[in-house]
Each structure stands twice: as C-alpha cells, then as structure tokens.
Amino acid sequence: MASPNLTEIVTTTLRNRSGKLADNVTKNNALLAKLAAKGNAKPAAGGRTLVQELEYAENSTFQYYSGYQLLDVSPSDVFTAAEFDWKQGAVAVTISGLEGRIQNAGKEQIIELLGARIKNAERTMKNNIALGCYADGTGTGGKEMGGLQLLVPKDPTTGTVGGVNRATWTFWRNQQVQDATMTSATIQPKMQQLYLSCSRGRDQPDLGIADNNAYMAYWQSLNPIQRITNTETANAGWKNLEFVGMPIVFDGGIGGGCPANTMYFLNTDYIFYRPHSATNMVPMDDVRSINQDATVQMILWAGNMTLSNAMLQGILWKA
Known part of the structure; x- marks a missing residue:
C-alpha cells in the first residue's frame, strides 16, 4: 500500500484546491459566468432528478x-415541471510510491509534483464541463451533460427534453432561424429576426454566443462602422461584440465548444447550471488502495444544465 503520509498529502492538497476549481469552472465559460453573475448557478442538495418548475400557460379565467x-x-392548470437527470464526471490524480517516496523525497517535492498533476486535472475538468455546456446529452452512452444542443436545438419540434415532449407541447420549443450562406451581407438581418422572435416585452435575450464562422460574419458586417463591445463582458475577459446592447461572445478558436456555423441568442433568466452542492469538483472522501504501490484520488462532479423557458431562447445556424 502507498505511504499513509503520501495519502494525506494528496488528500489535503486536493481539498485545499477544490473550492477554487469549482469557481474557475464557471469563469472558464461565458455562459456559466453569466449564469453565476445572475444567481442561476444554483447548487442542488440531492433528489432523484433535478426538477425545474415551468409556467407554461396563462390563467384562463381572465374576462371582461x-x-x-x-x-x-x-x-387553472398553469404550472408543470421538467426533470433533468443527474450527470457525473470524474478525473483522477495519481502518484506512485516510486514518485512519492523515492524520486520526490520530501514533502515540498511531492507537493510540487502533485501541483503539476492537479493543475492538469483541473484544466481537464474545466475544459470538459465547458464543452458539456454545448453537448446534446447523448455522448458516452447518454452520460454526458445536456447542454445547448439539447436545450436549444436546431430542430425544436422533436425530441423530449426534461421529460417534456416538444412534438406535443409547442411552449417547449425554442426559436430558430436559418441562414443559407452566413456571410457579412446576410447575418445581421437574420440576427434581427431571431432577436425579435426571442423577445417578449422587456424579456429579451441577454447573451449571444458564436463560433468562429458566425462571429467572423458578424464582425465583418460591422467593418464599415465603429465596433462596440460590452464593457462588463469584456472586463471578464471575453472577446465580444455588441448587438442591440447584448454581448456576442466568441467561443470558437482552439478548444471552443460552440458548434460550427452557429450563434445562440440566450435569455439567461431561464437557464440554470445545477451542480450538486456536495459533489462540485470535490475529492472523494476516501483514498482507495488498489493493487499497486500508488495513491489515486478522484475529483468528482455531479449536476446538469436545466431550462425553465424554451421559447425565449434561439439559435441561428447555417443550413
């Protein structure tokens, strides 16, 4: 078995960093950062599923x-609920007895080695959760997060999301606009169409997310005029342009998760990031001994993304 002292170093080092990791996951993604700023990164303590209450109709008794x-x-039956399954993720930090007891003798040297491996594990966790924000929930045999490709799909008339069948219930369908060419000449009218489709009085989209191609098309369409950026989003480190007061954030480039030729218009009042309150980038309670001279510690996450209003969300995509 691995040295108890080595086990203690691994455990305490990870526990000291777990809160920082959970915070950095939200900062690593423009959507999660926006949800956190609005109080919609809401940890859940448990339950069979993640339940999101829905107000799907007006009170039918109004009359003159x-x-x-x-x-x-x-x-009047005006409320229902959507149920989203828990999804789980894990990344392992390992150190062998050879590395911990012999090659890196001394506590400081062990921590230095652990630090490099923990940073790598953190980066891995951040990147995968960020990519999960765009997932359709079918990856890894249906074990991945259900992100925007599930919640705000290109075809909103089919499929079941949160237990609600979109083919049956029209209130549970997002808006979608197709742009056959997605060029600087065509994209602004399509964006205007989508923005109006996603608006309900003062309830309007407050975050746009674009991949390389969609962002470039919009950027080039602004070349004749001065480009305007949203100060709040820019100060958070996100490259963005502004559209009727809404930041259009670029999430393409190396490792970007936004699907190709796609721009989302999101009303983040109705989108939620729901990590488990006790399993949010935390190490397991116990270090498990295996049939090797090594210490293995798992960093665990559980949660999902949920939605409470689909019709105020939109997607612009190249057909």
Whole structure:
C-alpha cells in the first residue's frame, strides 16, 4: 500500500484546491459566468432528478365583465415541471510510491509534483464541463451533460427534453432561424429576426454566443462602422461584440465548444447550471488502495444544465 503520509498529502492538497476549481469552472465559460453573475448557478442538495418548475400557460379565467355577470372561478392548470437527470464526471490524480517516496523525497517535492498533476486535472475538468455546456446529452452512452444542443436545438419540434415532449407541447420549443450562406451581407438581418422572435416585452435575450464562422460574419458586417463591445463582458475577459446592447461572445478558436456555423441568442433568466452542492469538483472522501504501490484520488462532479423557458431562447445556424 502507498505511504499513509503520501495519502494525506494528496488528500489535503486536493481539498485545499477544490473550492477554487469549482469557481474557475464557471469563469472558464461565458455562459456559466453569466449564469453565476445572475444567481442561476444554483447548487442542488440531492433528489432523484433535478426538477425545474415551468409556467407554461396563462390563467384562463381572465374576462371582461359587466355588472352582476358571473365570474369564472374555475382552477387553472398553469404550472408543470421538467426533470433533468443527474450527470457525473470524474478525473483522477495519481502518484506512485516510486514518485512519492523515492524520486520526490520530501514533502515540498511531492507537493510540487502533485501541483503539476492537479493543475492538469483541473484544466481537464474545466475544459470538459465547458464543452458539456454545448453537448446534446447523448455522448458516452447518454452520460454526458445536456447542454445547448439539447436545450436549444436546431430542430425544436422533436425530441423530449426534461421529460417534456416538444412534438406535443409547442411552449417547449425554442426559436430558430436559418441562414443559407452566413456571410457579412446576410447575418445581421437574420440576427434581427431571431432577436425579435426571442423577445417578449422587456424579456429579451441577454447573451449571444458564436463560433468562429458566425462571429467572423458578424464582425465583418460591422467593418464599415465603429465596433462596440460590452464593457462588463469584456472586463471578464471575453472577446465580444455588441448587438442591440447584448454581448456576442466568441467561443470558437482552439478548444471552443460552440458548434460550427452557429450563434445562440440566450435569455439567461431561464437557464440554470445545477451542480450538486456536495459533489462540485470535490475529492472523494476516501483514498482507495488498489493493487499497486500508488495513491489515486478522484475529483468528482455531479449536476446538469436545466431550462425553465424554451421559447425565449434561439439559435441561428447555417443550413
């Protein structure tokens, strides 16, 4: 078995960093950063599923009336709920007895080696959760997160999301606009169309996310005029342009997760990041001994993304 002292070093080092890792995961993704800023990164303590309450209809008893006319007092069914499965992720930090006891003798040297491996594990966890924000939930046999490709798909008329069938319930369908060429000449009218489709009075999209091609098309369309950036988003480190006061954030380039030829218009009041409150980038409670002279510690995450209003979300994509 590995040295108890080595096990203690691995465990305490990871525990000291777990809170920082959870915080950095949200900062690593523009959508998660926006949700955190709005209070929509909401940890959940448990339950069979993640339940998201939905207000899907207006009260049907409203009426104009006169004098002694009878009023409609019948109950209205206006609420339902969507249920999202828990998804789990893990990354392992390992150190062998040879590395920990012999090659890196001394506590400081062990921590230095661990530090490099933990940073790599953190980077791995951050990148995969960030990519999961765009996933359709079918990867790894359906074990991955359900991100924007599930919540705001190109075809919103099919599929079941959160237990609600979109073929049956029109209120659970997002908006979608196709752009056959996605060039600087075509993209702004399509963006305007999508923005209006996703707006309901003062309820309007507040975050746009684009891949390389969509961002470039919009950027080039602004060449004749001064480009405007959203100061709040820019100060957070995100490259962005502005569209009717809404930041359009670039999430392409190396390791970018936004699907090709795609731009999302999101109303983040109704999108949630729901990590488990006790399993949010934390090391396992115990270090498990295996049939090797090594110490293995797992960093665990559980949670998912949820949605409470689909019709105010939109996607612009190249057909």
